[in-house]
Amino acid sequence: QVQLVESxxxxxxxxxxxxxxxxxxxxxxEHYDMSWYRQAPGKExxxxxxxxxxxxxxxxxxxxxxxxxxxxxNAKNTLYLQMNTxxxxxxxxxxxxxxxxxxxxxxxxxxxxxxxSS
Numbered sequence: 001q002v003q004l005v006e007s008x009x010x011x012x013x014x015x016x017x018x019x020x021x022x023x024x025x026x027x028x029x030e031h032y033d034m035s036w037y038r039q040a041p042g043k044e045x046x047x048x049x050x051x052x053x054x055x056x057x058x059x060x061x062x063x064x065x066x067x068x069x070x071x072x073x074n075a076k077n078t079l080y081l082q083m084n085t086x087x088x089x090x091x092x093x094x095x096x097x098x099x100x101x102x103x104x105x106x107x108x109x110x111x112x113x114x115x116x117s118s
Contacts, residue, residue: 002027002107004096009112016086016116022079022096022109029077033099036070036081038092038114045095049081064090086116 008020020036035050049060049070058070069082079096093113099106 002098004098004107004109006094006096006109006112009094009114011115011117012086013118014087014116017082017084018086018114020081020083020094020112020114024077024079024096024098027077027098027107029072029098030074031100033101034070034072034079035097035099036079037095037097038090039095039111040089040092043092048094051079083114086114088116090114091116 003025005023006020008018010018012018031053033050033053036048037045038048039045047061048064049058049068051058051070051072056072060068067083067085071080083090091114093111095111096109097106
């Protein structure tokens with residue numbers, strides 16, 4: 001079964017930085033569009049950043065542009081999210097997502113908690 005395992009979430013002070021990782025296994029990683037979602041308490045899960053399989057094209061939620069960077073290392077089957085200048089409103093569980101268009105399937109990791117607080 002496809003497995004996605006996030007890591008790197010922790011408590012950090014406002015203005016600090018974290019790097020999240022998503023390790024993929026039992027899948028042809030380079031074929032998948034990858035993305036990071038997050039869900040804060042009482043809020044809907046939202047797309048934070050995405051990177052395409054074909055050309056590595058990225059896009060971001062407006063509120064994280066200039067602060068977050070999504071990247072992938074296909075040789076290591078790993079997705080990353082570099083998060084800088086973190087704010088309390090970034091506090092959420094962050095989830096790794098992998099998806100194909102043909103066939104249309106997607107997979108989720110278990111999530112990693114990011115808490116931004118003084």
